[in-house]
Amino acid sequence: MAEIFVAIDGPAGSGKSSISKQAARRLRYNYLDTGAAYRALAWWVLERGMSPADSDAIVEALPDWDYDIGVDPDEYFVTVGETDITEAIREPRVSSAVSGVARVPEIREHVNALFRSIMRSAPRDGIIVEGRDITTVVAPDAPVRILLTASEEVRMARRSAELTTENATEVADQLRKRDAADSRVVDFMTAAEGVVTVDSTTLNFDQTVDAVLDVIRQQT
Ligand code: C5P
Numbered sequence: 725m726a727e728i729f730v731a732i733d734g735p736a737g738s739g740k741s742s743i744s745k746q747a748a749r750r751l752r753y754n755y756l757d758t759g760a761a762y763r764a765l766a767w768w769v770l771e772r773g774m775s776p777a778d779s780d781a782i783v784e785a786l787p788d789w790d791y792d793i794g795v796d797p798d799e800y801f802v803t804v805g806e807t808d809i810t811e812a813i814r815e816p817r818v819s820s821a822v823s824g825v826a827r828v829p830e831i832r833e834h835v836n837a838l839f840r841s842i843m844r845s846a847p848r849d850g851i852i853v854e855g856r857d858i859t860t861v862v863a864p865d866a867p868v869r870i871l872l873t874a875s876e877e878v879r880m881a882r883r884s885a886e887l888t889t890e891n892a893t894e895v896a897d898q899l900r901k902r903d904a905a906d907s908r909v910v911d912f913m914t915a916a917e918g919v920v921t922v923d924s925t926t927l928n929f930d931q932t933v934d935a936v937l938d939v940i941r942q943q944t
Pocket residue numbers: 736737758759760762763822823824826854855856857858902906
């Protein structure tokens with residue numbers, strides 16, 4: 725049963741998913757990607773032909789949303805019902821829909837309750853939970869709380885490097901729009917009191933993982 729909770733927040737493209745996953749591997753902790761849950765919900769909403777803007781219909785349908793996520797960093801998966809949507813939740817149509825779904829307070833409450841129960845029942849000693857409001861809303865009492873940032877320029881460049889030049893501008897635009905929409909709901913650009921900022925602007929992947937591990941070791 726997990727007893728050590730590590731909360732990590734940050735904007736899109738900050739690398740928090742890959743960094744958190746790697747840090748969890750190194751510590752033999754579990755790992756929870758909360759953004760993947762919002763994406764799984766957005767995917768399901770689209771799949772059912774609902775509008776991501778129809779919050780009443782989504783809230784009403786929520787009890788039917790049968791979602792599961794892997795918390796082992798080496799066996800990561802996301803399913804809805806019998807369907808594996810680990811890859812599908814990264815599609816641009818899902819990225820475009822997700823902020824609209826995530827802005828609804830009733831949806832956030834439902835999803836947060838799910839996160840807290842996954843955290844409590846995680847099998848390993850510790851769990852790293854990453855998202856936008858983990859340090860402030862989901863686990864404000866976590867012994868380790870980190871805000872992972874990088875300059876906008878570097879975040880866009882890192883994302884673009886994973887893509888072809890044709891769609892790099894489009895993706896950068898989408899990231900900016902998503903951050904702007906998400907910032908209206910939760911503040912993940914400034915560290916709340918007691919939250920340690922790790923700025924990865926001048927760090928490579930391994931250095932960022934080490935910086936995060938240093939904070940975790942100092943605080944546990
Ligand atoms: O982390 P990722 O970019 O995959 O998150 C996808 C979306 O899920 C975000 O753009 C945001 O709308 C939503 N989200 C959220 N709160 C979280 C994690 C993600 O609102 N804790």
